[in-house]
Every structure is written in C-alpha cells, then in structure tokens.
Amino acid sequence: MTVRAAVIGTGIMGAEHARLLERQVSGVVVTGAFDVDTERCRQAVAGMPSARVFSDPIELIFDPGIDAVVIASADLTHERFALAAIAAGKPVLCEKPLAPDIAGCERILAAEVAAGRRLVSVGFMRRFDPGHRQLKQALAGGDIGTALLMHCVHRNRSAPAGQPTASLITGSAVHEFDAARWLLDDELATVTVHRPRSSRRSSPTADPLFLVVESSAGVLVDIEVFLNCGYGYEVRCEVVGEDGTVFLDAPAATAVRGAAGISRSLAEDWRPRFAEAYRCELQEWIDSVAAGAVSCLASTWDGYAATAAAQAGVAALDSGRAEPVRLPPRPELYGAELYGAELYGAKVHGAVQA
Ligand SMILES: NC(=O)C1=CN([C@@H]2O[C@H](COP(=O)(O)OP(=O)(O)OC[C@H]3O[C@@H](n4cnc5c(N)ncnc54)[C@H](O)[C@@H]3O)[C@@H](O)[C@H]2O)C=CC1
Numbered sequence: 475m476t477v478r479a480a481v482i483g484t485g486i487m488g489a490e491h492a493r494l495l496e497r498q499v500s501g502v503v504v505t506g507a508f509d510v511d512t513e514r515c516r517q518a519v520a521g522m523p524s525a526r527v528f529s530d531p532i533e534l535i536f537d538p539g540i541d542a543v544v545i546a547s548a549d550l551t552h553e554r555f556a557l558a559a560i561a562a563g564k565p566v567l568c569e570k571p572l573a574p575d576i577a578g579c580e581r582i583l584a585a586e587v588a589a590g591r592r593l594v595s596v597g598f599m600r601r602f603d604p605g606h607r608q609l610k611q612a613l614a615g616g617d618i619g620t621a622l623l624m625h626c627v628h629r630n631r632s633a634p635a636g637q638p639t640a641s642l643i644t645g646s647a648v649h650e651f652d653a654a655r656w657l658l659d660d661e662l663a664t665v666t667v668h669r670p671r672s673s674r675r676s677s678p679t680a681d682p683l684f685l686v687v688e689s690s691a692g693v694l695v696d697i698e699v700f701l702n703c704g705y706g707y708e709v710r711c712e713v714v715g716e717d718g719t720v721f722l723d724a725p726a727a728t729a730v731r732g733a734a735g736i737s738r739s740l741a742e743d744w745r746p747r748f749a750e751a752y753r754c755e756l757q758e759w760i761d762s763v764a765a766g767a768v769s770c771l772a773s774t775w776d777g778y779a780a781t782a783a784a785q786a787g788v789a790a791l792d793s794g795r796a797e798p799v800r801l802p803p804r805p806e807l808y809g810a811e812l813y814g815a816e817l818y819g820a821k822v823h824g825a826v827q828a
C-alpha cells in the first residue's frame with residue numbers, strides 16, 4: 475500500500491516534512507497540503523505531482539484521497555486539527571507540542587480514548603536520533619548501572635527577537651522533558667526554573683534558563699536552555715549512573731586540523747542536526763500507517779506528559795519554587811509499556827483495535 479499523506483502548515487518544519495515524505499521516505503506520496511499562506515503552501519509542494527493544495531484544512535482531513543496527516547502548523551492550531559483527524563479516523567503525526575496547554579492535551583486524550591484507537595503520534599524526533607538511541611541502549615542495557623543524574627544542554631544559535639521567556643520551556647525544553655521520560659523510563663515529578671544573568675543578545679527575553687527536574691525515582695535532570703547562544707545549534711546530554719556515565723556530544727564526526735588547531739562544525743539549527751531523526755521518524759510512522767498498526771512514536775500520553783512538565787516549568791518560572799508535574803492516571807489505551815520497549819527491532823507496537 476502506498477500511503478497518501480498530507481501536510482497542514484507548510485512553514486519551516488511542514489515544508490521539510492513534505493520534502494522528506496516525497497523524496498526520502500518509502501511507501502508514501504504527498505497528495506495534499508494546506509497553509510493559511512496559500513503561496514507558501516504552493517511553493518512547499520512545487521514539484522510534487524500528486525500534491526493538491528487545499529483551501530480548507532478540515533476538508534483536507536476528511537478527503538477520501540488522504541490516508542494520514544502531518545500537523546506542522548503553529549502550536550495553537552494543533553488541537554483543532556488533531557481532534558478533526560481523530561473524528562475522521564485518520565492517523566496523524568502532530569509536531570510538538572501536542573497542544574501548548576494542558577486543557578488542549580486533555581481534550582485530545584479524551585477524544586482518542588473515546589474513539590478507542592491510537593491515531594495520534596507526536597513529533598518528539600529525538601527518539602529516532604541515532605545518538606539518543608545509543609544513550610537509550612546504554613541505559614537499557616545496564617552499561618552504566620542505575621541512573622542518578624542527567625545533564626542536558628540545548629542551545630539555539632539565535633531566535634526571533636521578543637520571544638516570551640516561557641517559550642524556552644514550552645518550545646525548547648519540552649524536548650528534554652520527553653527525552654528524560656523516555657531515556658529514564660520514568661515520569662517527571664517536579665520542575666524548578668532558575669534565571670541566571672541574561673545574554674545581551676536576548677533582551678527582553680530571559681535567556682538562558684536553567685531548569686532542575688526531579689523524576690519520580692529521584693533522578694535529578696538539569697537542563698540549560700539558551701535560545702541566543704550566538705554560535706550554533708547544539709544538543710548535548712550526559713547521564714551519570716552508579717557504574718559509569720554515557721555522554722552524547724554534538725555529533726559532527728569529522729574534525730579539521732589546521733592553523734594550529736582542531737575544529738568540528740556545528741549545525742545552524744535543528745534541521746541538519748536532526749535530519750536523520752526526522753527521516754527515521756517519518757519512515758516509522760508511514761510503515762505503521764501502511765500496516766494499520768499503532769506507531770512507536772511518542773503517543774498522545776507522551777505529548778500530554780511533556781506539556782504537563784512544561785506547564786509546571788512555566789509555573790516555576792513565576793513562583794521561583796519547585797512546581798509539581800500534575801498527571802492523571804494513564805488510560806489503559808496507552809498500555810503498560812510507556813516508552814516503546816520495541817525500540818531496537820520491531821517497528822510497531824501491534825495492530826490497531828478495530
Ligand atoms: N520537532 C522539531 O524539532 C521542531 C518542531 N517545530 C514545531 O513545528 C511547528 C511549526 O513550526 P515552524 O515550521 O518552525 O513554524 P513556521 O512559522 O515556519 O510555520 C508554521 C506554519 O503554520 C502556518 N499556519 C498558522 N496557522 C495555521 C492554520 N490555522 N492552518 C494552517 N496553517 C497555519 C503558518 O502560515 C506557517 O506557514 C510548531 O508546532 C513547532 O513547535 C518547530 C521546529 C522544530
């Protein structure tokens with residue numbers, strides 16, 4: 475079966491997803507796209523012969539010529555499109571965050587549970603990054619013993635001026651919240667946010683921020699988020715265990731020696747750094763759609779949990795105290811295996827319930 479996929483929101487990420495689906499992922503053809511900016515949409519799918527530019531996103535979702543939908547529009551629009559996809563019974567890959575607020579995540583969770591089928595996957599692509607998978611393998615394989623601490627660095631070269639300070643938590647650290655849950659096989663319990671001196675490049679945004687997260691099992695996770703570090707994009711992570719440590723560095727393997735020095739280049743932004751992760755994520759998603767099975771991407775529950783941690787972080791930014799991450803009991807639909815135990819082999823969890 476060739477999956478007929480569509481993309482809603484064809485900005486930076488949506489255009490990239492459309493390009494990857496059409497050119498680098500097998501078993502799929504892009505048959506639809508929508509963006510409120512029609513010209514941007516046309517440009518994103520130019521050269522994709524089967525792609526129809528829709529004038530209404532809900533019509534796109536219900537169109538019989540579309541099997542599955544990628545949502546890559548602005549954060550505030552995710553909920554509306556995810557709910558429509560659930561109503562249409564179509565698999566959807568929703569970019570992070572699932573929804574920017576807990577109430578929106580709750581509505582998506584409730585709709586999916588009521589439908590009795592897992593249709594929504596969330597674009598936490600680090601789960602498909604080879605480096606992050608090696609971290610996961612080292613932890614799951616017992617290479618460093620029980621995890622005690624996790625140190626994370628997340629730096630963007632620059633960000634548009636005037637970003638709300640909370641966006642460092644809801645837009646960027648949300649990746650670390652998901653990565654920590656997934657790597658540690660543990661829920662997050664509390665979030666504290668410290669504001670160091672801000673960079674002159676970032677005013678009026680408070681940037682960087684330093685977060686301290688405690689997991690339910692007592693692992694302390696520190697996260698530096700710096701939106702305007704000024705020199706390049708980098709994501710690093712070290713987990714300290716009882717018997718050793720495992721460290722994910724910025725990944726460029728090639729070093730240049732010259733001018734009395736050694737240098738390795740950094741990506742400009744997340745697209746080159748996580749190119750392989752986006753491709754693998756989309757391939758796994760398309761394979762699951764073709765098989766009529768539940769994808770092993772992050773689920774609605776994972777998206778909910780990451781937004782709950784982000785909400786605790788935003789509260790902590792204001793209060794200056796550790797704030798609890800509030801999670802309801804996990805619905806049965808999301809199974810006993812929270813974090814995708816099939817990581818290193820099978821592509822999907824199992825058949826979708828009829
Ligand atoms: N997984 C990842 O690494 C990344 C994920 N993202 C997420 O991807 C999404 C898109 O981000 P970017 O591409 O960076 O933003 P962008 O601003 O480049 O693109 C967003 C697009 O959504 C469109 N849009 C806005 N409202 C819409 C609506 N109601 N219906 C249809 N289209 C609408 C805009 O016209 C724009 O073309 C966001 O949710 C963001 O958080 C962004 C960057 C990286």
Ligand SMILES: O=C1[C@@H](O)[C@H](O)[C@@H](O)[C@H](O)[C@H]1O
Pocket residue numbers: 630645646649744
């Ligand atoms: O999701 C993303 C952006 O929205 C965010 O601004 C960046 O900090 C992240 O690294 C990127 O993956």
